[in-house]
Amino acid sequence: MPRSLHLALAAAVLGGACAMAxxxxxxxxxxxxxxxxxxxxxxxxxxxxxxxxxxxxEAFETRHGVDLTYSSDVSADEALLRAMVDDxxxxxxRTAGDPLIEVAEPVVELAAYxxxxxxxxxxxxxxxxxxxxxxxxxxxxxGVRVAVLDTGVTQVEDLGGVRVDKGRSFVPGAxxxxxxxxxxxxxxxxxxxxTNNGLGVAGVAPHVTVVPYKVLSGRGLGSSDRIAAxxxxxxxxxxxxxNLSLGGGHSQVLHKAVEDAVAxxxxxxxxxxxTGRKGVGCPGHAEGVIGVSAVGPTDxxxxxxxxxxxxxxxxxxxxxxxxxxxxxxxxxIDGKGGHAYRAFQGTSMASPHVAGAAAVxxxxxLDAETTTSVLLDSARDLGEPGFDEVYGxxxxxxxxxxxxxxxxxxxxxxxxxxxxxxxxxxxxxxxxGVRRRVWLAGAVTAGGLFFLPLLPLRPMAILDxxxxxxxxxxxxxxxxxxxxxxxxxxxxxxxxxxxxxxLSRSLGPYVAGICAGFGTALIxxxxxxxxxxxxxxxxxxxxxxxxxxxxxxLAALAVLGFHKLNHSKGAx
Amino acid sequence: MTLTGTxxxxxxxxxxxxxxxxxxxxxxxxxxxxxxxxxxxxxxKGRPLKGAMGLAMAGxxxxxxxxxxx
Numbered sequence: 001m002p003r004s005l006h007l008a009l010a011a012a013v014l015g016g017a018c019a020m021a022x023x024x025x026x027x028x029x030x031x032x033x034x035x036x037x038x039x040x041x042x043x044x045x046x047x048x049x050x051x052x053x054x055x056x057x058e059a060f061e062t063r064h065g066v067d068l069t070y071s072s073d074v075s076a077d078e079a080l081l082r083a084m085v086d087d088x089x090x091x092x093x094r095t096a097g098d099p100l101i102e103v104a105e106p107v108v109e110l111a112a113y114x115x116x117x118x119x120x121x122x123x124x125x126x127x128x129x130x131x132x133x134x135x136x137x138x139x140x141x142x143g144v145r146v147a148v149l150d151t152g153v154t155q156v157e158d159l160g161g162v163r164v165d166k167g168r169s170f171v172p173g174a175x176x177x178x179x180x181x182x183x184x185x186x187x188x189x190x191x192x193x194x195t196n197n198g199l200g201v202a203g204v205a206p207h208v209t210v211v212p213y214k215v216l217s218g219r220g221l222g223s224s225d226r227i228a229a230x231x232x233x234x235x236x237x238x239x240x241x242x243n244l245s246l247g248g249g250h251s252q253v254l255h256k257a258v259e260d261a262v263a264x265x266x267x268x269x270x271x272x273x274x275t276g277r278k279g280v281g282c283p284g285h286a287e288g289v290i291g292v293s294a295v296g297p298t299d300x301x302x303x304x305x306x307x308x309x310x311x312x313x314x315x316x317x318x319x320x321x322x323x324x325x326x327x328x329x330x331x332x333i334d335g336k337g338g339h340a341y342r343a344f345q346g347t348s349m350a351s352p353h354v355a356g357a358a359a360v361x362x363x364x365x366l367d368a369e370t371t372t373s374v375l376l377d378s379a380r381d382l383g384e385p386g387f388d389e390v391y392g393x394x395x396x397x398x399x400x401x402x403x404x405x406x407x408x409x410x411x412x413x414x415x416x417x418x419x420x421x422x423x424x425x426x427x428x429x430x431x432x433g434v435r436r437r438v439w440l441a442g443a444v445t446a447g448g449l450f451f452l453p454l455l456p457l458r459p460m461a462i463l464d465x466x467x468x469x470x471x472x473x474x475x476x477x478x479x480x481x482x483x484x485x486x487x488x489x490x491x492x493x494x495x496x497x498x499x500x501x502x503l504s505r506s507l508g509p510y511v512a513g514i515c516a517g518f519g520t521a522l523i524x525x526x527x528x529x530x531x532x533x534x535x536x537x538x539x540x541x542x543x544x545x546x547x548x549x550x551x552x553x554l555a556a557l558a559v560l561g562f563h564k565l566n567h568s569k570g571a572x
Numbered sequence: 573m574t575l576t577g578t579x580x581x582x583x584x585x586x587x588x589x590x591x592x593x594x595x596x597x598x599x600x601x602x603x604x605x606x607x608x609x610x611x612x613x614x615x616x617k618g619r620p621l622k623g624a625m626g627l628a629m630a631g632x633x634x635x636x637x638x639x640x641x642x
Binding site for chain 1: 632
């Protein structure tokens with residue numbers, strides 16, 4: 001095949017992807033490159049024992065020959081100090097074992113090439129802590145609907161470019177879902193704030209659609225039965241993620257409502273509570289709900305957070321005892337008809353970080369169950385090793401979660417696609433040049449160019465599409481659940497492709513590879529449970545995927561056999 | 573019903589009154605609470621608001637009928 005034809009084919013595939021893309025929508029988080037966190041040369045931060053006296057710190061300086069300064073005006077309470085040195089690694093090694101040290105590490109600063117350009121980004125320690133920029137490299141929740149059950153949501157200035165549904169009120173006397181308190185808008189901002197728009201602050205998943213449910217009054221109070229009704233309504237409306245930054249009592253009705261929502265495939269995230277004691281209230285402790293405790297900027301448990309059974313994850317909730325900059329800042333209503341950037345604290349602020357992260361993963365085409373397990377498995381372990389009742393599985397780490405998905409959920413199908421494509425081509429005994437095209441097309445079709453988001457490339461929608469296997473394209477183009485549409489996750493698209501283009505002498509080998517890759521992805525989806533076709537259950541889903549995957553492989557073999565036959569005729 | 577404990581004012585996206593009874597779980601107070609009682613030992617007469625939920629999540633929510641310094 002001429003080189004120009006290879007390029008034309010690649011252009012056609014990518015062009016087709018563009019043509020399939022939905023109508024342009026505000027995309028505010030993928031416009032500029034992000035430089036990953038780097039160690040700042042020559043700076044080491046020491047988190048010393050909180051009760052370290054000035055004399056002990058001075059003795060430490062003398063002992064190790066360093067000059068320490070407090071990291072900030074509010075770092076004295078936490079004994080957080082930094083040292084400027086020529087060789088940070090040597091200093092850390094030299095001071096290892098000193099009983100005064102709780103933690104010592106090189107200072108990490110998020111150096112971005114002007115990304116995001118939200119002017120208050122440098123105050124958003126919370127976004128850096130969960131590594132949100134790595135999440136934005138693969139997506140920001142496109143097509144995912146997130147219900148925010150709270151005091152309502154008002155589309156303040158910085159939320160201007162974000163999709164916010166009309167929503168619904170479950171508070172007697174309240175018309176519409178506008179916020180008359182400020183809490184709900186703040187929570188929605190953490191989930192979906194317009195990012196890289198030159199205004200204010202950033203959010204975790206700025207491409208989601210926020211669905212506001214006003215369940216709390218302007219005084220911040222609501223009733224459990226109406227909140228339960230809103231949960232049912234949101235689940236009926238097909239939201240993929242639900243955030244409940246509320247609690248304070250126990251309700252069997254609400255408990256059952258959230259468990260039913262989880263059973264229907266909704267990811268329900270709830271705040272653990274702010275009692276500062278053991279005991280997670282309703283709805284955070286319900287089965288299947290991701291209960292979230294709070295940490296401050298130093299990754300330590302916030303003093304107010306509730307903990308105990310029910311905490312699955314921790315996330316940045318702020319700690320205003322350390323100063324206003326240790327709160328979680330977002331744009332919200334100011335109570336005077338305008339808006340203001342306010343620093344709040346609470347597990348109310350921690351929970352929406354997890355809801356936003358769940359939306360990013362759902363937007364990558366993962367189902368609810370896989371999303372939840374990836375979030376828990378990729379969390380950064382804090383406190384006692386392994387699971388504990390304070391931090392759950394650990395502190396949310398969106399960057400690690402996204403990289404885990406890329407490698408485990410796409411890298412494996414990529415490798416399998418290449419292997420199966422190569423084996424089929426070898427089995428069919430076609431010419432060497434043809435064989436290379438088969439395994440290459442198989443790999444790309446099965447797992448996509450999964451490594452693209454890990455490269456320092458300018459994030460673009462087309463790269464997002466190219467980094468996915470063909471099976472999960474509908475997740476980006478239509479919505480996350482469409483990755484599991486039974487007629488798409490079947491042999492039908494590949495059989496049609498084989499008949500239409502498989503007989504072409506130049507395109508046939510690619511078609512065979514695509515069929516092999518698609519079939520491999522279906523079979524991998526069946527064995528891993530990553531694909532869950534609608535309407536099918538009781539094991540029929542796996543049978544469906546396995547059988548259709550096999551038909552795809554047979555289609556690939558048929559196309560290759562046809563070309564081998566033609567090749568033999570041509571040679572004779 | 574009567575509760576005794578220390579009255580605290582906390583900020584969770586809005587200020588709320590919290591009563592911390594000695595050795596018992598904190599409760600969130602709703603109603604008229606004089607600001608000058610902050611930090612003091614108080615006696616509260618009121619009742620739990622059944623089915624009430626809120627954004628503060630700082631304990632069971634109580635409706636205050638009367639409150640005085642201890």
